[in-house]
Amino acid sequence: MKQSSVKDQLSQFEHLHTSGIAYELIREILIPDLLGQELPSILYWSGKNIARKYPLSTIEEIIQFFKDAGWGELSILEQKSSEIQFELSGDFITARNQSRKGVSYQLEAGFIAQQIEFIQQMLTEAFEEQKKRHNKVLFTARWDKKDPLI
Numbered sequence: 335m336k337q338s339s340v341k342d343q344l345s346q347f348e349h350l351h352t353s354g355i356a357y358e359l360i361r362e363i364l365i366p367d368l369l370g371q372e373l374p375s376i377l378y379w380s381g382k383n384i385a386r387k388y389p390l391s392t393i394e395e396i397i398q399f400f401k402d403a404g405w406g407e408l409s410i411l412e413q414k415s416s417e418i419q420f421e422l423s424g425d426f427i428t429a430r431n432q433s434r435k436g437v438s439y440q441l442e443a444g445f446i447a448q449q450i451e452f453i454q455q456m457l458t459e460a461f462e463e464q465k466k467r468h469n470k471v472l473f474t475a476r477w478d479k480k481d482p483l484i
Contacts, residue, residue, distance in 0.1 A: 381444025428469040457481040
């Protein structure tokens with residue numbers, strides 16, 4: 335059985351619109367209560383797991399996935415031979431940053447890391463840097479050319 339595309343799998347939800355309140359209750363209240371101190375690492379690995387279930391083949395598809403998922407506007411800031419830096423912004427990021435302290439974007443970092451790993455075919459890690467004053471989050475994904483996937 336052929337795995338259907340991300341678009342096909344998620345298209346049934348495109349017409350549904352939930353409030354930001356519902357999303358934030360789950361993401362910023364329920365999940366932290368359940369995971370406690372393990373929250374950042376579990377969110378990172380959960381992001382990688384989502385990426386494994388919905389593998390993408392281009393950076394443009396990653397950018398579109400962020401938009402479709404309601405995670406914000408992702409754009410490329412800089413690309414080098416062994417790293418790429420993204421910027422995440424938008425109304426959702428602004429609202430999250432203004433409403434709570436200690437907001438985590440590790441889910442998004444893990445997702446980016448795994449998708450870039452698929453594209454580069456190199457072991458990849460992604461790091462989050464919050465720019466709250468500017469209501470942006472920077473993600474740097476780095477891979478080592480000496481560490482290819484087998």
